Amino acid sequence: MAGYLSESDFVMVEEGFSTRDLLKELTLGASQATTDEVAAFFVADLGAIVRKHFCFLKCLPRVRPFYAVKCNSSPGVLKVLAQLGLGFSCANKAEMELVQHIGIPASKIICANPCKQIAQIKYAAKHGIQLLSFDNEMELAKVVKSHPSAKMVLCIATDDSHSLSCLSLKFGVSLKSCRHLLENAKKHHVEVVGVSFHIGSGCPDPQAYAQSIADARLVFEMGTELGHKMHVLDLGGGFPGTEGAKIASVINSALDLYFPEGCGVDIFAELGRYYVTSAFTVAVSIIAKKEVLLDQPGREEENGSTSKTIVYHLDEGVYGIFNSVLFDNICPTPILQKKPSTEQPLYSSSLWGPAVDGCDCVAEGLWLPQLHVGDWLVFDNMGAYTVGMGSPFWGTQACHITYAMSRVAWEALRRQLMAAEQEDDVEGVCKPLSCGWEITDTLCVGPVFTPASIM
Ligand code: PLP
Numbered sequence: 192m193a194g195y196l197s198e199s200d201f202v203m204v205e206e207g208f209s210t211r212d213l214l215k216e217l218t219l220g221a222s223q224a225t226t227d228e229v230a231a232f233f234v235a236d237l238g239a240i241v242r243k244h245f246c247f248l249k250c251l252p253r254v255r256p257f258y259a260v261k262c263n264s265s266p267g268v269l270k271v272l273a274q275l276g277l278g279f280s281c282a283n284k285a286e287m288e289l290v291q292h293i294g295i296p297a298s299k300i301i302c303a304n305p306c307k308q309i310a311q312i313k314y315a316a317k318h319g320i321q322l323l324s325f326d327n328e329m330e331l332a333k334v335v336k337s338h339p340s341a342k343m344v345l346c347i348a349t350d351d352s353h354s355l356s357c358l359s360l361k362f363g364v365s366l367k368s369c370r371h372l373l374e375n376a377k378k379h380h381v382e383v384v385g386v387s388f389h390i391g392s393g394c395p396d397p398q399a400y401a402q403s404i405a406d407a408r409l410v411f412e413m414g415t416e417l418g419h420k421m422h423v424l425d426l427g428g429g430f431p432g433t434e435g436a437k438i439a440s441v442i443n444s445a446l447d448l449y450f451p452e453g454c455g456v457d458i459f460a461e462l463g464r465y466y467v468t469s470a471f472t473v474a475v476s477i478i479a480k481k482e483v484l485l486d487q488p489g490r491e492e493e494n495g496s497t498s499k500t501i502v503y504h505l506d507e508g509v510y511g512i513f514n515s516v517l518f519d520n521i522c523p524t525p526i527l528q529k530k531p532s533t534e535q536p537l538y539s540s541s542l543w544g545p546a547v548d549g550c551d552c553v554a555e556g557l558w559l560p561q562l563h564v565g566d567w568l569v570f571d572n573m574g575a576y577t578v579g580m581g582s583p584f585w586g587t588q589a590c591h592i593t594y595a596m597s598r599v600a601w602e603a604l605r606r607q608l609m610a611a612e613q614e615d616d617v618e619g620v621c622k623p624l625s626c627g628w629e630i631t632d633t634l635c636v637g638p639v640f641t642p643a644s645i646m
Pocket of ligand 1: 428464
């Protein structure tokens, strides 16, 4: 079995012992530590990532998953995904270096940033990374000079106006301009092998995929007419991490219509949040607390029945792991470790990060029991665009991660890889293996936010 991940990389969790139990143990240990310095930390369930992968293969059997490294480049995540045989989508030189460092072959890497620094293109050329995306003439000129043998994927714009995070203002060429770019590439002997798009993150309408797949078909025809050998379709990212949207059936139907089975096109997706969001849970400690009377100047009464609000300061904030508050408009909801009794009063409360500025607000309008300095708050679904976000400038550092995996997930992973090896699937990639264990998760269900709950 290819050795990206070994048992020493994670804590093996036995049947009946959940990663939540592990987190409880770790918070207890941290609270009892003799040092006054406590820091937020993650527990990552690598088994959840394995499950997501099997689910993806079942739901979209014609699509080969690549992982968007920028979403969470922590070693455990990269290793488990490498072990599962994924390809890697990198946005810059540092990410290409990172995945090559763990042993990913160049043939499994796509540099999916349509506007790259020349140094990045040169790095790709030197290290054998052939697949590069582009969406403009300048990029072609850079490639002609620095990586003439690259295989280019043309990134087209999508209608991402309904997505939470849009990319098409910045990346992607309009259909009108595609022919010109394809002609230009032909003129300069640059090989264009396919089309990519990214519908943005948090897209509520799966039809955006169907429209983009139809657009890609048109561009394939243009390219083929001009003599390019088009054989790569890259569906980009934007697949939801937890929330429901029935996207798989929409994508499968569009693929069957525009890129039917046997058409000789290699279909990729570059998934980020889909793989990691639900796998990571973070524990954050309360470092300071104060009660603010609601008749204080600048404060309005929020509720007739209360005269105060409690302001809690955490060791992490919106400039670190809670950046989704700023970028995705998400309101993180804490899970309390100690179950309050039904008689315990609830108070209007807000959570703030460590930066000395008024924007570092993690959550407001919460109703919580009286909490104390040193208490831990736990947040689920924290795997995407969170890890490695620490900044000494804002008073935070990258948080420690404890990786865990259940024995049953580890065995399922090993069986999958042995089956792939027996079938001579050298890349160990994409044969879905039914083990009855993975089917509890689907690409189509799950809540957007976890309601406030008790561990
Ligand atoms: N591919 C590209 C080109 C991206 O820019 C991104 C994220 O911005 C992704 C994939 C991953 O997106 P997501 O995490 O929403 O799946």
